Amino acid sequence: MxxxxxxxxxxxxxxxxxxxxxxxxxxxxxxxxxxxxxxxxxxxxxxxxxxxxxxxxxxxxxxxxxxxxxxxxxxxxxxxxxxxxxxxxxxxxxxxxxxxxxxxxPYAPRGILRRQLAQLAEQRLELKAGAEPEYFLVRRTEDGGIRVADELDDTAGPCYDAHAASRSLDHLTTISRAVDAMGWENYSNDHEDANGQFEHNFGYAEALRTADRVVVLRHLVRLAAHRAGLIATFMPKPFGDLTGSGLHLHLSLWQDGRNVFRAPDDPRGLGLSPRAYGFIAGVLDHAPGLMALTCPTVNSYKRLGAGAATLSGSSWAPGYASYGGNNRTHLVRVPDSDRIEVRCVDSAANPYLALAGLAAAGADGMARGADPGGPVEADLEATGTGTRRLRPLPPTLLHAAEALAEDDVLRDGLGKTPDGFYADYYADQKRAEFDTYHRQVSEWELRTYLQV
Missing domain, CATH: 3.10.20.70 (Glutamine synthetase, N-terminal domain)
Known part of the structure; x- marks a missing residue:
């Protein structure tokens, strides 16, 4: 090839x-x-x-x-x-x-990311990103609902299940070949933590290029599923009892061909530089507003902190603005000394806006010389915050939209429009989305309140 x-x-x-x-x-x-x-x-x-x-x-x-x-x-x-x-x-x-x-x-998401990356380029800095897109393969039911496409995929712990992956081999190999044919260096395709959930991994690239690739991959996954009579959904939480879908982003910052996040002499033992810690601190400091960009739907917030409600027993999604080493219960994970992984991004995120917000937040942290403190070693799903005071993430889209509108760094990072700041426009759209949702009367409400 x-x-x-x-x-x-x-x-x-x-x-x-x-x-x-x-x-x-x-x-x-x-x-x-x-x-x-x-x-x-x-x-x-x-x-x-x-x-x-x-x-x-x-x-x-x-x-x-x-x-x-x-x-x-x-x-x-x-x-x-x-x-x-x-x-x-x-x-x-x-x-x-x-x-x-x-x-x-100025309302174009790709242009917003371009402008933010151009500001980094003024400091001879280049943001590189890798993405881990997750999604479900489902079928429609006769009553208009959905079910996992593979009826045999019903175990309580299906992650990495070889048999379940093999039953979806036609779909997985179709996408794998396509990713390689486009030159993205596919290196892994797997069954994820939920029944019917999958992920494709490919090489990292400059942030704008990675955002483009996420957009194209979603399009191809949906097309391949449609041809097989299935639906591929990037809805973050389509099933209440199953783990939701993320879009974990691995970030590194480069200058003159050198990864400036790497520092072998890091006294904290994670192999990161002061710049990397400043970037992490910026992401954590601006996490409430960032969530409006990284978890952009009402449904997104049903994925966060949902460990006890999933069949696998874990949500794999953060509940606090925290960071740690190779620990998947934090918003920022440090899997290796050459990058950080941001785990608060879900499968519905607009990759251009999510990366633009993260770049702005990280750049602010570096400019201030901010320090996130030492890494948190606790399993936050099992123990909560423990003895350390950590900021909880917004519980709803409305909370996140309000935080975005009040965050001056993110407002500047997303830029101005002829009518004001893009962040205000975006927050207004999300407030309206939440309001539309909030006005619906659910089956749960009828069951709980109808005869009270």
Whole structure:
């Protein structure tokens, strides 16, 4: 299998499209919720795409700060984002940056991450990221509900189950081959902690590229599942009694080709530098507001701290703003001396906004020389905070949205729009989402209160 270097410009992109026999291109971007929006363009229009872009009604795409009276947002493809879709003949995907009247549109999530990374670049710093996307394979039931796709996948401890993984081999190998064909270096595909839950692992890259890859992977996973008569869902907690799905992000910071998080002489024994500890402190300090970006749905908060309610006995999701070594009960885990793992990100997160928020929070911690204190060694699922006072994470989306709106660092990091700060716009969208949810009357309420 030949893996090609991503095209660096329009001329290289044209050659790559011709080489791959691509006939159509999905001209793609994501909205505030991370939903993939696209138009299908014939490959022979590539010159026009790169010069003029494609127009979209921003209000119809949702979450782009527009009304029906506003001019089009114009999607301009980024040649470096090009991939041929391995599971669909003749199709390629291009991620786009959005413009209105020739100017970058500040409501575009990809542009928000670009701007935050550009601020790091002013200090000759580059954020690199690896991602661990988790999801469920499910089927619809006759009553309109869902169940795990594999009826035999019903044990209480299915994580890494070889038989369960083998029964889904067609799906897993389809995605594995696709990831390798796109040059992302797939190194692992596994059955996760919940019945019907899976994860694919691939090489880390510059943060913008990793966000692009998460978007494409979600698209391919859904497409492959649909063709098999299944549904792939990235809903964080589709089953009340099963572990939820995360999008754990591994982060490292580089300068002039050197990983500046690494320090073999670390007196705390984790192999991290003062910069790394400053970055961790920034993430922990801004955790309440970050949660609106990393856990962006009402359903997200049913995943956090849910260890006692899962069949496996663990949630694998943090409940406090804490960090530790190779300990998966913390918001920040240090699995090795070359990176940190942020575990408060779930499968519904918009990867561009989550990474932009983490970059802003980490940069603030470094700039202040902040110190997170010593690592917490306790198993927080088993013992709680113990003798150490740790800040609990927001219990609902509404709490997180309010914290985001009050966080000046995250407000600056997400940038300004023609109408104010993007953080305020985002928080308003999430308040409305919570309010819509809160107005629903659930079956639980009827069972509990109907005859009280």
């Amino acid at each position: 030949t893996v090609h270097t991503p095209p660096a410009n329009g001329a290289e992109l044209a050659r790559a499209v011709a080489r791959d026999g691509v006939e159509f291109l999905l001209v793609m971007f994501v909205n505030l919720r991370g939903k993939t929006c696209a138009k299908l363009a014939p490959a022979h229009t590539l010159d026009r795409l790169l010069g003029e872009g494609l127009g979209f009604a921003g209000n119809a795409a949702y979450g782009l700060g527009q009304s029906s009276a506003d001019p089009d947002v114009v999607a301009i493809p980024d040649p470096t984002s090009y991939v041929r879709v391995p599971i669909q003949e003749n199709l390629g995907i291009l991620q786009c940056d959005l413009y209105v009247r020739g100017e970058p549109w």
